[in-house]
Every structure is written in C-alpha cells, then in structure tokens.
Amino acid sequence: MPQQGVIGLIGGMSWESSAEYYRIINQAIRKRLGGSHSARCLMWSFDFGEIEALQHAGRWDDATRLMIEAAQRLERGGADFFLLCTNTMHRMADQVAAAVRIPLLHIADPTAERIRVAGIERVGLLGTAFTMEHDFYKGRLQRQFGLDVVVPEADDRALVHRVIYHELVQSRIEPSSRAAFAAVITRLVERGADAIILGCTEIMLLVRPEDSPVPLFDTTRLHAEAAVDRALAGNSEPAPK
Missing domain, CATH: 3.40.50.1860 (Rossmann fold)
Structure with missing residues (x-):
C-alpha cells in the first residue's frame, strides 16, 4: 500500500x-x-x-x-x-x-501535458478576464508547452467573466448561460481551436462535453x-x- x-x-x-x-x-x-x-x-x-x-x-x-x-x-x-x-x-x-x-x-501544467499527449497544438481558453487577458496563464502555456492559445473576442470575454462572477460562484447554473458558453466555444472553434481549456475552476459546473464540438480539458x-x-x-x- x-x-x-x-x-x-x-x-x-x-x-x-x-x-x-x-x-x-x-x-x-x-x-x-x-x-x-x-x-x-x-x-x-x-x-x-x-x-x-x-x-x-x-x-x-x-x-x-x-x-x-x-x-x-x-x-x-x-x-x-x-x-x-x-x-x-x-x-x-x-x-x-x-x-x-x-x-x-x-x-496549468497537468492540463497542458494532457493536451500535448493528445497531439493538439491550438487551444481555446475560457476563464475570468484576468486569466484570458493577462500573460501569466497564456504565456506559460505558450512558452513552456508550445501551445497556440486563442481567447474569445472582447464581448465574449465579458460574457464569460460575468457568468463566472455573477452566477457560477453563487451556485447558479442557468441554461441560458450554458447556451451562451456553447456559442462562445463554437466561435473559438471557427477561429481554429482544436480543443477548449476550461480555465476557471467553476466552468466545469456549467459546460458539459456535449456543449462543445471539440474536446474539453477541465483544469479542475x-x-x-x-x-x-x-x-x-x-x-x-x-x-x-
């Protein structure tokens, strides 16, 4: 043992x-x-x-x-x-x-390692505005693991951030927000993302595998x-x- x-x-x-x-x-x-x-x-x-x-x-x-x-x-x-x-x-x-x-x-490391094992290089990143916009997270994925990281456009980043802070951290799971996240994911895929990192530990409470056309990597x-x-x-x- x-x-x-x-x-x-x-x-x-x-x-x-x-x-x-x-x-x-x-x-x-x-x-x-x-x-x-x-x-x-x-x-x-x-x-x-x-x-x-x-x-x-x-x-x-x-x-x-x-x-x-x-x-x-x-x-x-x-x-x-x-x-x-x-x-x-x-x-x-x-x-x-x-x-x-x-x-x-x-x-970031276990997630990035699993993505590399899967042979994926271009990933979409969802998280708080701080995680999506600042370099501390994207930069680690890029510099240490060679990943090409795509973040949502400004309006989508604001939506994701709002749902995290006004719903998910307050135990609110709204079907309308699930649909909105699915649309954000679709737009990231259209921009070339071959997988999506759920880069906020609450997103896994909302987004399910069936909400995405590409693999999800749940950091939690x-x-x-x-x-x-x-x-x-x-x-x-x-x-x-």
Missing part, C-alpha cells in the same frame, strides 16, 4: 469549485486504494468575497500576501505540496511558491487528479514552476 503524501489545498475561490476538488481527490484515492480509503489533505479556505474585492480593485499585492500566508499555514500544518484551487490566482504563483519550502503543483479535474498522482508517488521531486 503506497504511503500517501499530504495534499495542501488553498481553496474558497470559490467554495463551489473547492468542493469539487475535495470530491474528485477523495474519489480518486478510493478508486486507487480501494475500500474506505480517502485522501490525507489540508485545506485553507478563503472568504471569496474578500478575494473578489481585491481582484476587481486591482489590489494584487494584497492578494499575493494572503496567498503566501495561506501557503505558509499549509506548510506549518504538514502539507507535502500544495495547490491553488483556482486558475486566476496563479497570477502570483511564482511569488507564493518562492515563499515556502514545499512545492506548488501549478494548475486534471489538477485534482495530478495531486493524487503526486500524493501516491511520493513528493521528493519539486513541482515545476
């Missing part, structure tokens, strides 16, 4: 997607180990209202400080490695990783499953940064 490493989770951004992380991780551990096994994990969960306010005020330095404090809490609690259970807050991933001794498992599930792989394989190797 493999010895489990302790998974550290920085969650609450939003709790809806953090609950999915917890579910996926524990189901995967049970599937791998059988019986009544579950994950050895720690979670620090934020009040997302506070984080959202900092994001939209552009107070990224304050948000970085909070992410670092959370990572340090997990390190003191005995986590062997940690995850930021959110795509957007990987904006400060390098600073957070540098502030602790335990490695960070970056959310892929990140959570990669955490299980690392927890069961040992954690002597640092996570890529």
